[in-house]
Amino acid sequence: MTRGSNRLARGILRLKRQKNPEGASQLPPRSTARRRGGLRNAEEDGCQHQGGAGPRAARAQEEAYWQAAEGPKSRSARRREEDAEKRAEAAARRAENRRLAELEQQQLAAAVRRPDRKAALVGGPAVPKVTEAELARRREDERLRLQREAEAAKKRQARTADEEEYGRVVLVANTNRDDSVIEARSVEDAIAKMTIAAEPAFAPDRHPERRLKVSYKAFEEAELAKLKEEKPGLTLHQYKDMIWKLWKKSPDNPLNQVQA
Structure with a gap:
């Protein structure tokens, strides 16, 4: 029986004494009963300690004594005691x-703070977990990087194709046969053909190669500056190819002057 039920029983006993003074006189005074109970409990405790029993048996005997002194309990009193016991049990639970x-919370916190034994064995820290949002962001960054690289490669390829097409189609001179033009692929070849094509009426030029090279050099320097300004972005080989084609039809070419 709990301590609260003892208090309740004692309160009921006081009410009974107030309602029935004659019956209350038959019971021993409270202090006397306590002293007697204390002496009895002391004697019983001594005997029980000798016999191996504990203080729990002494408390049970004391409760039995008070119950016998208080008499039978009413139904409401028993119900109140049961309710008090239930409340005490619920509070204990x-x-x-x-x-x-x-x-459990302390154990979980200790488990979180505990280092990873596997990571300690391999000599490295535990790899942090990656969230789904982080994975999606990484995939998007990789996709954008590949897209930029593909666009840059496409631009480089388009620029190369444009330069080749620019030199092959736009800047190609008319390929129709012009009898007044001597075909040659170099200055030396042009000099040789110019010597062969010269008419006997004219006096032979003793140093035609010198005059031709000087004229071509001056023509090349002048036209190269113009072409770089008009058509920037080409290679030097493309510029020289264009200049040579212009030179073959230019009036400054001594070969064209001989044909005239």
């Missing part, structure tokens, strides 16, 4: 549940 919950 709640306290135990709180204690278990706190203990």
Whole structure:
């Protein structure tokens, strides 16, 4: 029986004494009963200690003594005692549940703080977990990087194709046969053909190659500056190819002057 039920029983006993003074006189005074109970309990405790029993048996005997002194309980009193016991048990269960919950929380916190044994064995820290959002962001960054690289490669390829087409189609001179133009692929070839094509009426030029090279050099320098300004972005080989084609039809070419 709990301590609260003892208090309740004693309160009921006081009410009975107030309602029935004659019956209350038959019971021993409270202090006397306590002294007697204390002496009896002391004697019983001594005997029980010698026999191996504990203080729990002494408390049970004391409760039995008070119950016998108070007499039979009414139904309402028993119900109140049962309710008090139920409330005490519920409070004890709640306290135990709180204690278990706190203990579990402490164990979880200790497990989180505990280092990874596998990582310690291999000599490296634990790899942090990557969230789904982080994975999606990385995939998007990789896709954008590949797209930029593909666009840059496409631009480089388009620029190369444009330069080739520019030199092959736009800047190609008319390929129709012009009898007044001597075909040659170099200055030396042009000099040789110019010597062969010269008419006997004219006096032979003793140094035609010198005059031709000087004229071509001057023509090349002048036209190269113009072409770089008009059509930037080409290679030197493309510029020289264009200049040579212009030179073959230019009036500054001594070969064209001979044909005239």
